Every structure is written in structure tokens, then in C-alpha cells.
Amino acid sequence: MLHKSFFTAIVFLFLSTSLFSQKRIKIPVLDYGSVDEFVLKLKPEQCVNIDTLAAVISREFDRPHFRFRAAFRWVTENVAYDIKNKRHPQKSNSNANEVFKNKTALAEGYANILNAICAKMNITCLSVNGYLRQNEFPGTKIKKPNHIWNTVKLYDKWYLMDVMMASGYFENGDKIFTKRFTERYFALHPRQVILTHLPLNGNRQYLDTIVDKNTFLRYPKVYDFFFDNGIYALRPADGVIPVFKGLKKRFYFKSMDSLAIGKIEIRDGKKSEKIQNTFTQVDSLLYFDYVFESNKKRTLEVFVDGLPLCTYLIVPDKKKKRIED
Numbered sequence: 001m002l003h004k005s006f007f008t009a010i011v012f013l014f015l016s017t018s019l020f021s022q023k024r025i026k027i028p029v030l031d032y033g034s035v036d037e038f039v040l041k042l043k044p045e046q047c048v049n050i051d052t053l054a055a056v057i058s059r060e061f062d063r064p065h066f067r068f069r070a071a072f073r074w075v076t077e078n079v080a081y082d083i084k085n086k087r088h089p090q091k092s093n094s095n096a097n098e099v100f101k102n103k104t105a106l107a108e109g110y111a112n113i114l115n116a117i118c119a120k121m122n123i124t125c126l127s128v129n130g131y132l133r134q135n136e137f138p139g140t141k142i143k144k145p146n147h148i149w150n151t152v153k154l155y156d157k158w159y160l161m162d163v164m165m166a167s168g169y170f171e172n173g174d175k176i177f178t179k180r181f182t183e184r185y186f187a188l189h190p191r192q193v194i195l196t197h198l199p200l201n202g203n204r205q206y207l208d209t210i211v212d213k214n215t216f217l218r219y220p221k222v223y224d225f226f227f228d229n230g231i232y233a234l235r236p237a238d239g240v241i242p243v244f245k246g247l248k249k250r251f252y253f254k255s256m257d258s259l260a261i262g263k264i265e266i267r268d269g270k271k272s273e274k275i276q277n278t279f280t281q282v283d284s285l286l287y288f289d290y291v292f293e294s295n296k297k298r299t300l301e302v303f304v305d306g307l308p309l310c311t312y313l314i315v316p317d318k319k320k321k322r323i324e325d
Contacts, residue, residue: 032069035061039073047074050100050113054120064123064154071117072186076167079113080104081177107148110164114150124153128160130199131216134170137299138218138239138313149197151204158206160188162197184227189256191232195219221311225304230256234310241300242317243292251302252287253309264288265303268314269296274303 038060046056057070082104085092092106093099096116099109111127118125132147133140149162166185168178188197190206194216202210220239225231233254241249261281265274279288290300295316302309 035069067121075163076181083177107164111148114163128199128204133196223308225307240313244295244317247292255284258284262305267301269298
């Protein structure tokens with residue numbers, strides 16, 4: 001049974017932590033099925049250039065969020081990732097009209113064409129330059145900004161969008177980009193996306209307290225389950241955990257909605273087998289304890305119902321070693 005005072009303290013922590021504040025930014029929850037269907041059935045003569053496309057969308061939809069969704073889906077469906085120029089971005093199309101014509105782009109081109117279509121429909125959509133963590137483990141350095149996404153203003157609120165990431169996914173060590181639309185990167189929640197996207201302009205984080213680059217690079221590595229199930233808080237928040245043999249550490253996370261969790265598993269080290277771990281769940285809060293049997297450097301992966309949630313980097317606790325010496 002979860003002790004009342006402990007539970008109160010945890011709830012207070014979630015409520016008071018500025019990084020994961022309770023302020024929610026959300027596009028109206030609507031069924032975009034008819035919008036997507038319309039976009040997928042557009043004929044070539046309706047998409048001659050950016051102007052004609054914007055005009056067709058504007059005639060069909062009068063609400064800004066529907067118009068934006070149509071523009072977003074058109075880009076994800078019709079623009080392919082320019083994989084051959086990934087290492088040579090200067091050779092790729094970045095001008096919106098060139099992207100429209102050639103139908104290939106890198107992140108900047110994806111962002112620019114979405115901005116251009118929206119501008120024709122009087123929707124404010126801007127590019128956001130910053131850092132993207134995809135396969136990096138906690139503590140991995142990223143020297144230069146490596147990604148561009150969008151922020152759009154709808155009904156006097158700003159929303160984060162990643163049209164490039166929504167259009168597909170990388171495979172084979174980022175050598176192949178497979179087109180497949182995912183909702184995951186439409187209307188990204190600030191409390192979630194901050195673990196993978198860090199804007200150079202801190203005001204584009206839309207959080208009460210701005211997260212710095214060092215903090216961002218040390219966050220746990222998160223997977224699809226984290227986004228798809230509305231998980232917005234992980235503790236420890238620092239993805240690099242110093243340990244010593246016998247250390248008992250508490251892990252917990254919270255979701256925006258209650259989840260029916262069946263099992264929690266831990267993989268302690270890349271080559272280790274997954275071990276089922278007992279846990280406690282109270283509404284949308286879940287926590288469990290784990291005892292470290294070694295202080296060796298390694299990864300620790302957390303699985304929820306067989307799916308990866310996050311990865312931590314385990315390192316020796318140097319302070320503990322000095323005390324023992």
C-alpha cells in the first residue's frame with residue numbers, strides 16, 4: 001500500500017516541477033479523418049503550385065485547424081526525405097517552391113514548405129531551429145543544431161509540429177527513410193517533446209522554465225511508447241545515473257491519462273535478459289524500485305508490457321568509491 005505522505009509528496013513534485021508543469025497546450029480534439037481523405041484524393045491540377053494548393057484547401061475548409069491539418073498532411077504525403085543529400089544539406093532543396101517542384105527535402109525544406117502553404121492561408125507557421133535526439137543515449141554530445149521543425153499559431157495558442165518526422169522513419173542506421181505517416185509528431189506536447197527536441201530559442205519550448213542544453217542532453221532516451229501513451233514525466237529525470245553495488249533506486253513516471261499496465265521489465269545491460277519487476281500504480285502514477293548489483297558502466301532499459309519506454313546510462317558512483325577508499 002502506498003503511504004499517504006509519500007503519495008502526497010510525489011504529487012506535489014509533479015505539480016511543482018516547472019519542466020513538467022500542468023499547463024497543457026492542445027489543439028481541439030477532433031476527427032481529422034475527412035481532412036486527410038480529402039488531401040489524399042487531390043488531383044495534380046489542384047496542386048500545380050503552392051498558391052493553387054492553398055486556394056483549394058481554403059475553399060474546402062473554413063476553420064484554421066482543418067486548413068493547417070490539410071497542409072500538414074499534404075506535405076507528409078507528397079514530400080520525400082532527401083536521403084542522398086543528408087550529409088550534404090547545402091545540395092538539398094530548402095526553398096519552398098523548389099521543394100514543391102521536386103518533392104524532396106531535408107528538415108529545413110519540410111519546415112519551409114509548410115510555412116509557405118500556411119502563409120497563403122493566413123496561418124502563422126514558423127520554423128524552429130534546434131537539437132534533435134533520436135538514437136543518442138543520455139550524455140551524448142550534440143555539437144551543432146541538427147534539426148528544424150515548426151510552431152504554428154492557432155486560436156492564439158502556439159503548437160509544436162514536426163512535419164518531417166511525421167512523414168516517415170529511419171532504418172538501417174539512418175541509411176533508409178521509409179515513408180509512413182504517424183500522428184506522433186502532430187501537435188507535440190511540450191512536456192513530452194522536450195526530451196527529444198530542444199529549440200535554440202528557449203521561448204519556443206512553451207514551458208514555465210527553460211531547459212538548458214546540458215540538461216536536455218542528459219535526459220533518458222525515450223521510445224514510441226512514451227509519446228503514444230501520453231507519458232510526460234520520468235524520474236529520475238537525469239538519464240545518467242551514478243550507482244554503487246546494492247544501491248536501491250526508485251523509478252516512476254506519470255501519464256496524462258490512466259494506463260492499464262500489466263508488467264514492468266528491466267534489462268540491465270545490453271546482453272542481459274529482461275527481468276520482470278514489481279510495481280505500484282495509483283491512477284496515472286506508476287513507480288517501482290530497482291536494486292543495482294554492480295557499478296559497472298552500462299545501459300538500463302525499462303519496458304512496459306513488452307515495449308521499450310526509456311533507456312538510462314548507468315555509471316560508477318565516484319563519490320561512493322572515494323568514501324570507500
